[in-house]
Amino acid sequence: MLQISFWKRIVIWGxxxxxxxxxxxxxxxxxxxGHNDAVAEIEVLGATPERDAARALWPDWMPGTLVNLGLDLRGGAHLLAEVQVGDVYADRLDGMWPEVRDALRAARDQVGTIRRQAGDATTLSVQISQSEGMGRALEIVRALATPVVSLTGVGSNDIEVAGQGDTITIRLSEAERSATDDRTMQQSVEIIRRRVDEVGTREPTIQRQGDDRILIQVPGIGSASELKELIGTTAQLTFHPVVGRTTDSTQNPGARQLILQSMDEPGVYYIVEQTPVVSGEELVDAQPSFDQNGRPAVSFRFNPTGARKFGDYTAENIGSPFAIVLDDEVISAPVIQSHIPGGSGIITGNFGIEESTNLAVLLRAGALPAQMSFLEERTIGPELGQDSIDAGRIACIVAFSAVLIFMFASYGMFGMFANMALVLNVGLLFGLLSMIGATLTLPGIAGIVLTIGMAVDANVLIFERIREELKTAKGPARAIELGYEKALSAIIDANITTFIISVILFVLGSGPVRGFAITLGLGIMTSVFTAIFVTRLFVVMWFERRRPKTIEV
Structure with a gap:
C-alpha cells in the first residue's frame, strides 16, 4: 500500500x-x-545601552548559530610562517647546565672544579680540572639522561655524552632532536591558536604544513601586519638574579651574564645572570589587575615546579634584587623583602590598562618556543570577499533555476514535488552547516552548487522507475510504491560512493579542500533524505487527496 505511518510523518516534518x-x-x-557579538561582550565587559540594543536585534530564544564565512568570503589575513626549530636546541642545552653543574659538584673530590666552556649552539661543553676523573664524570652526566618521549624514539636517550681530555661534551641525540622539532611545532601551533582566539576572531585556520611551517588564515582581521604583530610577539617572561646595574650599554657583562635595558628607567641597564631562576613556561595564569597604589599591573601564578623554584630562591636571597624580564627588557628589579611562597606575584611597570591587558593575554598564551620568519603574507580586503559572495550567490541562483525548470519540464507535477524537496534540501544543508559551526569558503559554495545538481538525481531514478512500472499496466499506487522500492538500491550505491570520496577529501585534504568535502558530504546526506522521504511524503499526501485513477510522470 502507498502509505506512510503517522509517526513517520511527524519525524519527517520535525x-x-x-x-x-x-x-x-x-x-x-x-x-x-551583531547579536552574538553583543552577548559575548556583555558576558565579559558588562552591559551598556549600545550592547543591549545590539543584543535585541535577534531573540535570545531563537538559535543564533551561523555559517561562518571563510577568509576568501569575509576578507582577512593570510600568513605562511617558518619556525626556526634549531633555536630550541641551544635553549634546551642551556637549561641543562645547572643540573649538570650541581651533579658534578657533588663529586668534586673526584672530578675537581667544573667550568662551562664556550661552544657552538648544539653542544654543551664542561671542563673539569682533574682529567683522571673523566670516567666518573661521564658516568654522572650520563645518569642524567632520560628516555625520549616519542613513538619514533622508543629506547633512545635524550642526550649523547662524550669526553676527551678534560672536556665533557653533551649533545642532543638524533631521536631527541626529532622529538623536540615535533614538540616545538605543536607548541607553536597551539600558542598561535590561543593568541588568535584571545582577540575574538572567527574561525581561524591554523595548521602545520610540512616539517617546519605553519599556515595561518584569520578572517575579519584588518591586515597581515596586524596579524604578524599579534602572533610574532614573543612575550617571554623570565626571572633572573641581578649582578649589578650600569648606564654603559657597551660594558662587557662577563661570562654567562647579560646586559639588559630597563623599561622604566631610560639609560639604565641591568647586568643579570643568563640562566633564569624561573621562566614563563612555568606560568599557568596571568590576569590584569592593580597594585596597592591603584596603578595597572599584571598578577601571575606559577605551576608547582615554578612555585617551588620561586619560593626557594626568594627564601635564600632575601635582601637581594632580582629582575623581571620581558622580551629582553627589565620590567622591574625589586628587592626581595621576604620569602614568597605559593608561586604568585604581581608585575608593575610603566604601562596603562590596555597594555596590562595585552601583556596578560600574551603571558597566558605563552611564549613562542622559537623565532618565526614569514615566507608569505597576504591581505584580502572585505570588498573582494563581498565580490566572491555575490559571484557564489549568482552561481547558486543560476544552477537552482536551471534544475527547477528542467525538473518541471520533464516530470510535471512530480517535478514540482522534487523542486519543493530541493528547496528544503538547501535549507537543511545550511541548517546542518550552522549546527556544526562550519566555515563556508568559495570551494564550499562550489560544493553547494554541485549538491543542487546532484540532489535531483535520486528523484530522476525514482520517477523513471515509476514510468517503467506504469508501462506494465499496474495501478498508479502500485507503480509509485514499486518505483521507490526498486530505485532505492541504485540511489544508496551512487551516494555512498560519493560520500566516501568526500570523507577521503576531508581526511587527506586541508583548508579549501576540506570546506568542499564538508558541504559535499552534508549535501549528500540531505539529498538522500529529501529524495527518499520528503518527496515520497509529498507524493503520498497528493495521492491521498486526489485519488487519481491514472497518472502521468
Whole structure:
C-alpha cells in the first residue's frame, strides 16, 4: 500500500522544521552576528545601552548559530610562517647546565672544579680540572639522561655524552632532536591558536604544513601586519638574579651574564645572570589587575615546579634584587623583602590598562618556543570577499533555476514535488552547516552548487522507475510504491560512493579542500533524505487527496 505511518510523518516534518529553524539566522546574517557579538561582550565587559540594543536585534530564544564565512568570503589575513626549530636546541642545552653543574659538584673530590666552556649552539661543553676523573664524570652526566618521549624514539636517550681530555661534551641525540622539532611545532601551533582566539576572531585556520611551517588564515582581521604583530610577539617572561646595574650599554657583562635595558628607567641597564631562576613556561595564569597604589599591573601564578623554584630562591636571597624580564627588557628589579611562597606575584611597570591587558593575554598564551620568519603574507580586503559572495550567490541562483525548470519540464507535477524537496534540501544543508559551526569558503559554495545538481538525481531514478512500472499496466499506487522500492538500491550505491570520496577529501585534504568535502558530504546526506522521504511524503499526501485513477510522470 502507498502509505506512510503517522509517526513517520511527524519525524519527517520535525526534522525539516528543526533544519529550517537552524538555517533561518543565516537569512539575517548581519543582525544575528551583531547579536552574538553583543552577548559575548556583555558576558565579559558588562552591559551598556549600545550592547543591549545590539543584543535585541535577534531573540535570545531563537538559535543564533551561523555559517561562518571563510577568509576568501569575509576578507582577512593570510600568513605562511617558518619556525626556526634549531633555536630550541641551544635553549634546551642551556637549561641543562645547572643540573649538570650541581651533579658534578657533588663529586668534586673526584672530578675537581667544573667550568662551562664556550661552544657552538648544539653542544654543551664542561671542563673539569682533574682529567683522571673523566670516567666518573661521564658516568654522572650520563645518569642524567632520560628516555625520549616519542613513538619514533622508543629506547633512545635524550642526550649523547662524550669526553676527551678534560672536556665533557653533551649533545642532543638524533631521536631527541626529532622529538623536540615535533614538540616545538605543536607548541607553536597551539600558542598561535590561543593568541588568535584571545582577540575574538572567527574561525581561524591554523595548521602545520610540512616539517617546519605553519599556515595561518584569520578572517575579519584588518591586515597581515596586524596579524604578524599579534602572533610574532614573543612575550617571554623570565626571572633572573641581578649582578649589578650600569648606564654603559657597551660594558662587557662577563661570562654567562647579560646586559639588559630597563623599561622604566631610560639609560639604565641591568647586568643579570643568563640562566633564569624561573621562566614563563612555568606560568599557568596571568590576569590584569592593580597594585596597592591603584596603578595597572599584571598578577601571575606559577605551576608547582615554578612555585617551588620561586619560593626557594626568594627564601635564600632575601635582601637581594632580582629582575623581571620581558622580551629582553627589565620590567622591574625589586628587592626581595621576604620569602614568597605559593608561586604568585604581581608585575608593575610603566604601562596603562590596555597594555596590562595585552601583556596578560600574551603571558597566558605563552611564549613562542622559537623565532618565526614569514615566507608569505597576504591581505584580502572585505570588498573582494563581498565580490566572491555575490559571484557564489549568482552561481547558486543560476544552477537552482536551471534544475527547477528542467525538473518541471520533464516530470510535471512530480517535478514540482522534487523542486519543493530541493528547496528544503538547501535549507537543511545550511541548517546542518550552522549546527556544526562550519566555515563556508568559495570551494564550499562550489560544493553547494554541485549538491543542487546532484540532489535531483535520486528523484530522476525514482520517477523513471515509476514510468517503467506504469508501462506494465499496474495501478498508479502500485507503480509509485514499486518505483521507490526498486530505485532505492541504485540511489544508496551512487551516494555512498560519493560520500566516501568526500570523507577521503576531508581526511587527506586541508583548508579549501576540506570546506568542499564538508558541504559535499552534508549535501549528500540531505539529498538522500529529501529524495527518499520528503518527496515520497509529498507524493503520498497528493495521492491521498486526489485519488487519481491514472497518472502521468
Amino acid at each position: 526534522l525539516i522544521a528543526a533544519g529550517l529553524i537552524f538555517a533561518l539566522p543565516n537569512a539575517f546574517y548581519t543582525r544575528v552576528e
